Amino acid sequence: MPAAVSSTARASLVTRPDGATLVLEGDWHLGEEPAGSAEALAGLDAVPAGAVVVLDAQAVGGWDSALIAYLMQVVDRAQGRAVQVDRRALPAGIGKLLDLALAVPEKRDARRADVTPPFLERVGRTAQQLAGEIGGLIGFLGEVTLALGRFVTGRARFRRSDLGVALEQVGIDALGVVAIINFLVGLILAFVGAAQLEQFGAAIFVANLVGIAMVRDMAAIMTGIVMAGRSGAAFAASLGTMQSNQEIDALRTTGVSPIDYLVLPRIVALVLMMPLLTLFADAVGVLGGAFVATAMLDLSWTRYFQQTWEAVSLGHLLGGLFKGTVYGALIAVAGCWRGMLSGRTAAAVGLATTSAVVTSILLIIGAAGLFAVVFYVLGL
Numbered sequence: 001m002p003a004a005v006s007s008t009a010r011a012s013l014v015t016r017p018d019g020a021t022l023v024l025e026g027d028w029h030l031g032e033e034p035a036g037s038a039e040a041l042a043g044l045d046a047v048p049a050g051a052v053v054v055l056d057a058q059a060v061g062g063w064d065s066a067l068i069a070y071l072m073q074v075v076d077r078a079q080g081r082a083v084q085v086d087r088r089a090l091p092a093g094i095g096k097l098l099d100l101a102l103a104v105p106e107k108r109d110a111r112r113a114d115v116t117p118p119f120l121e122r123v124g125r126t127a128q129q130l131a132g133e134i135g136g137l138i139g140f141l142g143e144v145t146l147a148l149g150r151f152v153t154g155r156a157r158f159r160r161s162d163l164g165v166a167l168e169q170v171g172i173d174a175l176g177v178v179a180i181i182n183f184l185v186g187l188i189l190a191f192v193g194a195a196q197l198e199q200f201g202a203a204i205f206v207a208n209l210v211g212i213a214m215v216r217d218m219a220a221i222m223t224g225i226v227m228a229g230r231s232g233a234a235f236a237a238s239l240g241t242m243q244s245n246q247e248i249d250a251l252r253t254t255g256v257s258p259i260d261y262l263v264l265p266r267i268v269a270l271v272l273m274m275p276l277l278t279l280f281a282d283a284v285g286v287l288g289g290a291f292v293a294t295a296m297l298d299l300s301w302t303r304y305f306q307q308t309w310e311a312v313s314l315g316h317l318l319g320g321l322f323k324g325t326v327y328g329a330l331i332a333v334a335g336c337w338r339g340m341l342s343g344r345t346a347a348a349v350g351l352a353t354t355s356a357v358v359t360s361i362l363l364i365i366g367a368a369g370l371f372a373v374v375f376y377v378l379g380l
Contacts, residue, residue, distance in 0.1 A: 007026055007061060009024075009029070009032060009035065010026050010034055011023070011025075011035070011041075012025075012040055013040040013043040015043075015047070019047060019052040019053055019054070019084075020043070021056055022040060022054070023056045024055070024056065024059065024067070025059040025060065026060065027061045028062070028063040028064065028066045028067035028070070029066055030065065034070070037070060041070075041073060041074065041077060044077045044078055044081065044083065048083075049083060052083070052084045052086050053083055053084070053085050054086045054089055055071065055074070055085060055087050055089060055090050056089045057089070057090050057091060057094055058091070060091070060094070063094070067094065068094070068097055071094070071098050075098075087099075136341065140337045140340070144259060144267065146259075147263065147264045148267075148268075150260065151260075151264055156260045157257065158264055159261075159265075162261075162265045163265040163268060166266050166269035166270075167273060169231070170266075170269050170270050170273050171276065171277070174230060174273075175277075175280065177226055178280065178284075179280070179284045181223075182214070182223065182285040182288070183284045184288065185214070185218055185219075185222050186287065186288025186289040189209060189210045189213055189214070189285075190209075190288065190292035190293055193205075193206040193209040193210065194292060194297055197209070198297065203297040204307055206292070206293050206297065206299075207290075207299075207304050207308045207311060208308070208311035209289075210285065210286060210289030210293075211286055211289070211307075211308040211312045212311055214285035214289070215282045215286075215316045215320045216316045216319060216320050217320065217368065219278050219281035219285050219324070220278045220320050220321075220324035220327055221327070221364060221365075221368055223277050223324060223327075224328070224364045225361060227270065227274070227277070227327075227328065228334075228335075228357055228360035228361050228364065229357055231270060231331065231335065232332070232334055232356045233335065233356055235266050235332065235336050235356065236335045236338045236353045236356035237339070237349060237352070238339065239262060239263075239335075239336060239339025240342030240349035240352040242339075243342045243343070243344060243349075244343070244349060246344075248262070248340070258340070263336040263340070266335070267332040267333065267336065269332075270332040271325060271328050271332065273328070274325055274327060274328025275324050277324070278324030279321060290304050290305065319375065319380060323367075323368070323371055326367060330360060330367060331360045331363075331364070334356055334359040334363060337356075338353075339356065
């Protein structure tokens with residue numbers, strides 16, 4: 001009567017003068033660590049070159065791909081040391097499957113190697129990637145500039161209805177969120193100013209603080225950030241989806257410029273609407289400050305708006321509108337550029353949308369800092 005086969009997976013290496021025998025026992029299944037498997041595998045390093053290792057799996061019970069994977073490791077380890085492997089003692093099913101697995105060569109670079117490149121190499125790759133993106137952005141700006149020239153001369157090929165839809169999406173549809181954000185910003189500025197100015201008996205100058213801050217900078221910046229997350233992301237997602245569906249390739253095939261047909265209406269719409277949205281944000285932000293001033297400082301609505309009118313100059317207003325226009329152009333260019341660069345998968349569209357928002361906000365903050373320095377130097 002044959003001896004009962006143990007269900008516990010086990011591997012042991014029995015050495016002989018002319019080589020060794022690898023004895024496998026028990027049930028080999030995925031997710032289980034066979035006893036002695038690592039030690040047996042390491043013991044192959046002690047087998048001299050030219051010797052023979054016999055694979056004995058007669059005592060194996062149930063098995064799956066875990067056994068084949070281990071045997072392949074054994075064969076690879078032995079061949080690396082010029083040790084011969086005798087597979088004749090393997091059961092027929094295991095032997096055939098192992099022969100089939102070894103007959104297919106491993107694909108080069110199939111195994112992942114978590115190798116961290118040197119610091120200088122990482123810096124170089126980052127610099128190359130940055131230089132490539134800057135070059136791509138400059139090329140895109142050149143194409144947009146040529147398209148704007150064709151638009152001014154009436155030679156640009158796009159549908160007027162697309163421009164109308166874009167104007168509605170970035171203009172009227174954005175009034176609600178622009179109003180809420182800028183009203184709250186005016187409210188916050190008035191709260192901060194009231195808490196400090198009231199200590200010196202200068203509560204009336206809260207109107208100056210809110211009015212100048214909103215009209216000169218904050219309305220344009222906050223509206224730009226809102227439009228970056230709303231319209232800039234929408235531009236990138238829309239163009240990225242068209243890229244993945246090969247609609248942009250179809251336009252090029254038919255001789256229609258995607259810059260004229262898709263990008264130009266979006267840029268023109270946002271550049272035209274941003275000054276109006278900024279002007280609307282100015283009024284709403286001042287109104288938010290007025291609520292705080294009348295509620296906390298016992299100022300009348302008439303006195304507050306009169307003080308605001310005296311504090312805010314035409315230069316402040318025109319400067320804020322100019323900044324808003326520039327921010328709109330930056331948002332539109334960043335959103336369309338990221339969308340046109342999108343890959344052809346759903347994940348790539350999401351990455352393009354995220355990159356559009358991040359790029360737009362970075363450009364807005366950078367431009368705001370530059371404007372602050374230039375306006376200070378010019379005394380504006």
